[in-house]
Amino acid sequence: MTRKATYQDLIEYCKTDWQQYIEHDFVKKLADGSLSMACFKHYLQQDYLFLKHYARAYALAVYKSPTLDLMRKSLPGVTSLVLEEISLHIDYCKDWGLNEADLEALDEDVATVAYTRYVLDKGMQGELADLYAALVPCAIGYAHIGQNLSKIQTINNPYQSWIDIYAGEDYQKVAQQQADFLDQLISEVSIDSQRFNQLADAFKTATRMEIAFWQQGLNQQ
Known part of the structure; x- marks a missing residue:
């Protein structure tokens, strides 16, 4: 009997890229x-722009949902991003000397444009599962990174507060909910099917986009 897919199978499909992303x-x-302040500030600035498009992608997920139950599953992603997460990001940026006006005036860097437009395009062209396959690598990957970095003890690390956010129980819970929902969406997809390969390619491409997003921050040094 053919086994049905889970998000873990998507990670396994792009294992090399996934490791390059989270490490x-x-x-x-x-x-x-040891990360330079210039690199981190550039990352924070571009992440603000990313989050705005991320919210649009979740709004698209509501539109793409064929049932009310599925709409209810995607709606919290929109509301939490627009009403909470982006505001928290703005407050966090203030600690690094970046105010909301500065963030709004930014130009999108190349990797930011490529990543966000890819996710939105995948959602426009495909079904809800295609969109989530492109959305979820961000949430799951940051959860893995948060867990991994929380185990490393560094004295007076200026980025400890960032690590604490993604290692925290609240974020870990949200990431797991996203992973579980993707599992629900692909629960009837066989791992040896063409459909699985389509979803896995979307997941892999988004993972590669995450690598590029880190790299554009690192290039600021």
Whole structure:
């Protein structure tokens, strides 16, 4: 009997890229506190722009949902991003000397444009599962990174507060909910099917986009 897919199978499909994502040099420098302030500030600025498009993608997920139950599953992603997460990001940026006006005036860097438009395009062209396959690598990957970095003890790390956010129970819970929902969406997909390969390619491409997003921050050094 053919086994049905889970999000873990999507990670396994792009295992090399996944490791490069969650163990990127940007992440390693966050862990030991050696990342330059210029790199981190650029990342924070571009992440603000990313989050705005991320909210649009969740709004698209509501539109793409064929049932009310599925709409209810995607709606919290929109509301939490627009009403909470982006506001928290703005407050966090203030600690690094970046105010909301500065963030709004930014130009999108190349990797930011590529990543966000890919996710939105995948959602427009495909079904809800295609959109989530492109959305979820962000949430799951950051959860893995948060867990990994929380185990590393670095004295006076200026980025400890960032690590604490993604290692925290609240974020871990949200990431797991996203993973579980993707599992629900692909629960009837066989791992040896063409449909699985389509979803896995979307997941892999989004993972590669995450690598590029880290790299554009690191390039600021």
